[in-house]
Amino acid sequence: MSQYTIGIDLGGTTMTAGLVDETYHIVAKLTWATRLPRPADDLERALADLCRAVAKEGKIDFSQVAYVGIGTPGSVNFTTGFVGYNTNFGYYDWNLGPDMEQLLGCKVYVENDANAAAFGEYLAGGAKGYRDAVIVTLGTGIGSGIILGGKILRGFNFAAGEMGHTVIVKDGRPCNCGRRGCWERYASARALSEDTKEAMKQNPDTLMWKIAGDLDHVNAKTAFDAMAAGDACGKQVVETWMEYVACGVANVVNTFQPEVICIGGGVSNQGEVLLAPVREYVERETHNITTGRNPVIAACVLRNDAGVIGAAALADSI
Ligand SMILES: [Zn+2]
Incomplete structure (x- = not known):
């Protein structure tokens, strides 16, 4: 049964x-x-x-x-x-x-x-079949979970795996958690929307105004759509944001060397447009001299x- x-x-x-x-x-x-x-x-x-x-x-x-x-x-x-x-x-x-x-x-x-x-x-989605995995979800903040040898890494206070609150810019943007310069303040989907709005304010001619209509309708897709349509300002916003995403992912790799990192959240629908540059950056900034293999960087598949x-x-x- x-x-x-x-x-x-x-x-x-x-x-x-x-x-x-x-x-x-x-x-x-x-x-x-x-x-x-x-x-x-x-x-x-x-x-x-x-x-x-x-x-x-x-x-x-x-x-x-x-x-x-x-x-x-x-x-x-x-x-x-x-x-x-x-x-x-x-x-x-x-x-x-x-x-x-x-x-x-x-x-x-x-x-x-x-x-x-x-x-x-880890059990049934994009990280299925791997031993060690880190799952990173780009949303309002950055949620993450670390699974090593099939077990969730919790830490003695059950608060381990909060990669979103690791600092990547010292004295950077203030975060809800009380620190400044946390990864999620630069690489979450919300950060991408905020960066998009800032760029639009400074660039009245960017295609992003046409795509979003107004600032209230900007989302994490706006700059990606503009980039796909050849807009230089949109491309700049996306590339800067992706470097922050990749910087944090490289930190994850250098800390845990998981076999796989899965990236989730609505913005992961961008697929290879997001994943390929992140892989390239991570390969440049991490170490694989013993096996020559790089961790797999893939999108989450299970959604809700x-x-x-x-x-x-x-x-x-x-
Ligand atoms: Zn924080």
């Missing part, structure tokens, strides 16, 4: 639960609105209902579910299931894991959402399913 687990990707807007089989396939999936703000115990009951609903959707009895894994924003103590700090939800000292175990009557693992998504990509699959497999991540 197959073994099933349930993985939950808990976000500020939606929460998705997937019933996952032992080959990491999603058998059934449901997405509900998170409906914040709401009290923590109310959200916990909704999460428990969601788990039972997705088991039913997959036509299995909930008693057949081996365990539930939850990926949530915030700082998570993986050992206790305690979420210390979650600004998105406004909860402090959230006893999520133990509370859910009470409600569901089964083992519940809780992990940071970036680590859970990285683990999913990565968080669900990774959460559903958390027992394997220890």
